[in-house]
Amino acid sequence: MSRIKVNEVFETIQGEAAFTGSPAVFLRLQGCPVGCGWCDTKHTWDALQEHETSQDIIIAKTEDSPHYFVSDAKNLAEMVAQNYQAKHVVITGGEPCMIDLTELTTELLAKGLRVQIETSGTFEVRVHPRAWVTLSPKIDMPAGLPVLASSYARADEIKYPVGNARDIEVVIEQVLQHVTPSKLLWLQPLSQSKKATDLCIAAATQLDARVSIQTHKFIGIR
Numbered sequence: 356m357s358r359i360k361v362n363e364v365f366e367t368i369q370g371e372a373a374f375t376g377s378p379a380v381f382l383r384l385q386g387c388p389v390g391c392g393w394c395d396t397k398h399t400w401d402a403l404q405e406h407e408t409s410q411d412i413i414i415a416k417t418e419d420s421p422h423y424f425v426s427d428a429k430n431l432a433e434m435v436a437q438n439y440q441a442k443h444v445v446i447t448g449g450e451p452c453m454i455d456l457t458e459l460t461t462e463l464l465a466k467g468l469r470v471q472i473e474t475s476g477t478f479e480v481r482v483h484p485r486a487w488v489t490l491s492p493k494i495d496m497p498a499g500l501p502v503l504a505s506s507y508a509r510a511d512e513i514k515y516p517v518g519n520a521r522d523i524e525v526v527i528e529q530v531l532q533h534v535t536p537s538k539l540l541w542l543q544p545l546s547q548s549k550k551a552t553d554l555c556i557a558a559a560t561q562l563d564a565r566v567s568i569q570t571h572k573f574i575g576i577r
């Protein structure tokens with residue numbers, strides 16, 4: 356039976372990439388060894404025993420914290436279906452693919468929900484075949500974990516965060532090497548920066564990609 360560590364559960368609007376605008380329940384899982392310097396969920400990196408707490412406390416929390424609850428797949432899917440109205444579920448992190456998500460994605464789909472995974476691609480993606488996989492490879496990850504070829508192959512869409520001109524050079528190199536033309540390809544400026552947005556627009560034109568704006572940040576929601 357799976358032991359899933361959940362840092363946060365909340366309902367909002369998906370602000371990025373193909374499902375932009377979709378009301379969604381976000382399940383943020385605990386644990387990530389990737390170590391991106393600009394990560395805005397650093398509180399999910401470690402899963403210390405002392406931070407384990409109850410489901411009720413996590414569901415009620417409104418501020419970032421390293422606390423999490425542990426659930427199995429069946430109970431977690433049941434809880435999402437019963438407590439939230441959105442029909443789209445986003446499993447994010449942390450790095451959700453550190454664990455096998457086959458059972459959880461299967462349970463959620465069986466409840467008539469649509470399921471999306473957001474992953475850095477550094478761990479094998481183990482999900483139901485109908486789960487939508489958003490691969491977000493990070494540039495110069497301090498932990499030096501490679502993005503797996505199997506992650507590129509499984510991805511339904513690929514979304515590169517871009518902060519500066521050097522990121523764009525690396526992204527173009529990676530796209531030409533790993534991304535087949537059939538994949539939905541997005542370039543996403545970091546931190547709503549005008550400079551990064553201009554770089555993304557220029558490169559998207561060159562690569563026939565799309566620009567993903569973090570729309571939720573412009574309207575001040577999570």
Ligand code: SF4
Nearest residue numbers: 387389390391394449
């Ligand atoms: S992969 Fe995601 S959660 Fe992990 S460090 Fe990078 S941005 Fe943060």
